Amino acid sequence: MGAPLSLEQLQKVLTETPTNDALFDILSSCEDEACQQFTQAGITGDATLLTAFYSSFLFSHLLIDEIQEARALTQRIPSALIQNDPVIQRSIAILRSIYQNKFSETYALLRGQPWPTPVDVIVQRFDAHYTEKSFRNVSRIYESIRPEVAAEYLGLQNNTELIDILVKRGWEWDADKDLFRPHVPDEHVKAGKSRPSLDQISRVVGLASV
Incomplete structure (x- = not known):
């Protein structure tokens, strides 16, 4: 990070670091400095800064799918x-719910209450990552899926807009059987343009507050 660890520096890193791997590496390099602000007897430094750092560091593990390392961090x-x-x-409850594949609980924890600055920056980043990853996994695993199940996996509302959202991402809707038929997402559509991410579509129509 260069400059001493502070809320301002953490905000800058979370906002400006372009890749998840780079973000993880930068926060990893700050852990020794964070460790100097507490002992076994208690916190000797800025508790607000430590909260922001460790929450963000935990989410940076989740952004690169290092679940076991994230669990180790909690120690x-x-x-x-x-x-x-x-x-x-x-933050730890989210890690636990992800480890246990509790999708509805994960979305509820992510979106149910506001997050403090600057943790909110990485939470939004992870929400988009988790939603898109879930979409791709469901697309690969399921030949057909009921709309209420798809909505649960993807953190979306099971309403009339759900069909439009998922058809735009390449799924087929079987109205006769009331089922989606997922397709593995292509990197590009035939015209050569990238498909909009589920996160981009969801921001338009509104993600569910699960």
Whole structure:
């Protein structure tokens, strides 16, 4: 990160770092500095900064699908934060729900309450990553899927707009059987233009508050 760890520097890194791998590497390089701000007896530095750093660092693991490493990180977070800080607690709860494949619970934890600055930046980034990854996984695994199940996996509302959202992403809608027939997403449509991501479409029609 270069400059001393601060909320301002963390905000800059979370906002401006273009790739998930680079973001993880930068935050990894800051962990030693964060560790100097607490002891086994308690927190000696800025608790707000530590909350923002460790929550963001945990999400950076999830952005590169390092679930086991994220679980290991929870053993290094100050115990005072784990016991008393709601942001840290919610971040760990999201890790747990992802590990247990609880999709509705994950979306509810991500979207149910506002996140503090600058953690909100990486949470939004992860929400888009998780939604798109879920869409691609469902597209590969299912030959057909009921709309209510698709909505649960993708964090979308099961309403009249769901068909439009998923058809735009290349799925077929079988109105006779009331089923979607997923297709593995192509990198490009025939015209040579990239398909809009599920996150881009969802921002237009509104993601569900699960």
